[in-house]
Amino acid sequence: MKRLEREQVTVSAMVGIWCRDQHGQRELCPECRALLDYSRERLNRCQFGDAKPTCKKCPVHCYQPQKREAMRIVMRYAGPRMPWRHPLLSLLHLVDGKRGPKKRP
Ligand code: SF4
Ligand SMILES: [Zn+2]
Numbered sequence: 001m002k003r004l005e006r007e008q009v010t011v012s013a014m015v016g017i018w019c020r021d022q023h024g025q026r027e028l029c030p031e032c033r034a035l036l037d038y039s040r041e042r043l044n045r046c047q048f049g050d051a052k053p054t055c056k057k058c059p060v061h062c063y064q065p066q067k068r069e070a071m072r073i074v075m076r077y078a079g080p081r082m083p084w085r086h087p088l089l090s091l092l093h094l095v096d097g098k099r100g101p102k103k104r105p
Contacts, residue, residue: 003050003096004043010093011039013086014078022077035074038067053101054093 001009019025019032028036042062046052055061056075061068082090 003052004046006089006092006096007052007054008040008043010082010086010089011043012036013089014082015039015074017078017081017085018074032074035067035070039063039071048101051099051101053099054097057097057101059101 015028015032015036019028023029023032025032042055043052046062047060048058052058055063055071063071082093
């Protein structure tokens with residue numbers, strides 16, 4: 001799986017954990033769906049492309065402040081739960097987080 005794809009799968013797994021635990025939904029509720037769609041759009045337009053840092057470490061932060069805060073809350077909750085629910089993904093995400101940002105060639 002390529003870096004950006006992996007990032008999308010990871011984010012969607014995290015929003016899924018959040019929504020299931022906080023909103024009691026098996027499918028994403030409209031609010032979480034909107035947040036995930038937004039992040040997907042940001043990822044697709046990420047100026048770093050496949051060389052992107054994790055968004056948390058990004059020097060640019062292309063999210064709107066409100067969305068960034070919403071995502072921060074989701075990540076803070078889902079982050080520690082990821083190793084239990086999605087061990088492989090969270091391991092890969094950890095590795096990705098060690099890399100610094102690089103510009104697209
Ligand atoms: S926050 Fe940074 S790394 Fe994340 S999508 Fe936006 S530009 Fe790319
Ligand atoms: Zn939800």
